[in-house]
Amino acid sequence: MHTTKEMPKTDHRENITESVERGKALWEDNNCIGCHTLIGEGAYFAPELGNVFYRRGAGNHETFKAFMNGWMKAQPLRIPGRRQMPQFNLNDQEIDDLADFLKFTAEMDVNSWPPNIEG
Template structure:
């Protein structure tokens, strides 16, 4: 190739690349409305975006992988947690952990109920944006869980006692106690702790299946003909799974043998009725 040919090749390649770039840019702009669900941007969503910025949430959290990486990415949070959980958490994060023991530093923002609802609406809009699978994996935070915690009496269900012994007396609850927050503590500190076998991260199966998407899977199961238990709704199924795990065994699953679930069947007597109610409230918040 002589100099003239090389020059023509360079010019031609530049023109082709420029045309391709402009074409892809125009095509992207053509699809932005559909990919971002622009028609779903309501005044409440806009208010939620303003709440997000006003409280500098991005200083700790990330959206679409962009942010401070100090706290979890919230791009798909409303796909994983229900409105009741998110509302209770934003009202008072300290109900869900002990800052002195677990060093979770989510501050109490003291935002109004209207702002909380708007922020959830904004995060729900974000979760429905077609982000082409980005970020490629959940961004988790070390120390985000605290298995074995004995933060409060309800959270210490069964901790440190011999199997078959009487459950501890539950402390009186107050109007400030949130059943979802208390249920999460039971989830992390019952004996044996649910976190020893179950993850709440999508696709992370341990000794037991992940509980991410539990409500959606349960609804599908109850609507079909394969369910063998006695529950008629999601709450009832989760309660049955906690108290009588072998009432329904998923066919062919690796978590059972000879019709018996590998999950302990002692929670019904080791947890108090209040603790079971709290645990069910927490588990039904896992969408």
């Protein structure tokens, strides 16, 4: 009862736009959770992305979209000894949608999880 009452105040569902919805669908269709965690849930192969908006975008929407565009297009980095992320061949609109979804996720009030900026 308490959770149901409190959720609208903490998940900021009023910030869900069509772009956030498209980004969530892309997140699911491409199985990002198969390697990453989001707010602690998922796989432990790759970094937590619940706060990547603050880590790589410094909390700035334009900075983060630019980071995401560069990052997604540069994969795989092929740096020896480092885990690889696949190339998903997403277009600019799709990458923006994913950035908006990750921004939305970062702005949810999840009791400051994860506990540090590096996830």
